[in-house]
Amino acid sequence: GALVYQYPRRTICKSGTSMRMECQAVGFQATSVAWYRQSPQKTFELIALSTVNSAIKYEQNFTQEKFPISHPNLSFSSMTVLNAYLEDRGLYLCGAREQLNTEVFFGKGTRLTVV
Amino acid sequence: GDQVEQSPxxxxxxxxxxxxxxxxxxxxxxxxxxxxxxxxxxxISLFYLASGTKENGRLKSAFDSKERRYSTLHIRDAQLEDSGTYFCAAANTGNYKYVFGAGTRLKVIA
Incomplete structure (x- = not known):
């Protein structure tokens, strides 16, 4: 079956430092990968949508300078939160799909705590 | 922008x-x-629909195939373990971005 492994599951970083999270797709080709953030008591905000061999599209309020994403092949994607501060805390999820009109498979999330 | 309005x-x-x-x-x-x-x-993914309806046990979901402007999730014979927060997410026809609803916090009580 199709699975997405996301790691780390949780991380704590000091204010002003950076952390990287990764997603590995198994059982299908992750042509398209989307990264989301769920802030406390809120829904999932789309950060950016990455498609292999295309430019990464960031949503309003999210930038490449703050959330650089790598999507080098059809099974792997990573995102870094640079200079993390309190407002960056939350649950980060990656969702991957093979084609744009197929089901999205999500990782279990990376919970970021900033101290 | 795209909006998904989830209720309740x-x-x-x-x-x-x-x-x-x-x-x-x-x-x-x-x-x-x-x-x-x-x-x-x-x-936890419950259903993926491009049209029509799907059913799994006590859960059933439908996606309006004609206008493609709403979807429903029916819970039959609710059990305590159904408690949790439910989200819908929909893919825009034009840009395929997945947008989430705000969620429904469901509590099943004895």
Whole structure:
């Protein structure tokens, strides 16, 4: 079956430092990968949508300078939160799909705590 | 921008009763997916629909195939373990971005 492994599951970083999270797709080709953030008591905000061999599209309020994403092949994607501060805390999820009109498979999330 | 309006925001059900959650879309959507978020934050996929209906046990979901502007999730004979937060997410026809609803916090009580 199709699975997405996301790691780390949780991380704590000091204010002003950076952390990287990764997603590995198994059982299908992750042509398209989307990264989301769920802030406390809120829904999932789309950060950016990455498609292999295309430019990464960031949503309003999210930038490449703050959330650089790598999507080098059809099974792997990573995102870094640079200079993390309190407002960056939350649950980060990656969702991957093979084609744009197929089901999205999500990782279990990376919970970021900033101290 | 794209909007997914999910209702109700919170719901309390007695065991054994039925209810429905709904997501309205402000634009035509290509597909919809329903999830339950567990206590650790992980999303459990319940249904993926490009059209029509799907059923799995006590859960049934429908996606308006004609206008593609809403989807429903029906819960039959609610059980305590159904408690949690449910989300719908829909893919825009044009840009395929997946947009989430605000979620429904469901509590099933004995």
């Amino acid at each position: 925001s919170a719901l309390s059900l007695h065991e054994g009763t039925d209810s429905a959650l709904r997501c309205n879309f402000t634009t035509t959507m290509r597909s919809v997916q329903w999830f339950r978020q567990n206590s650790r934050g992980s999303l």
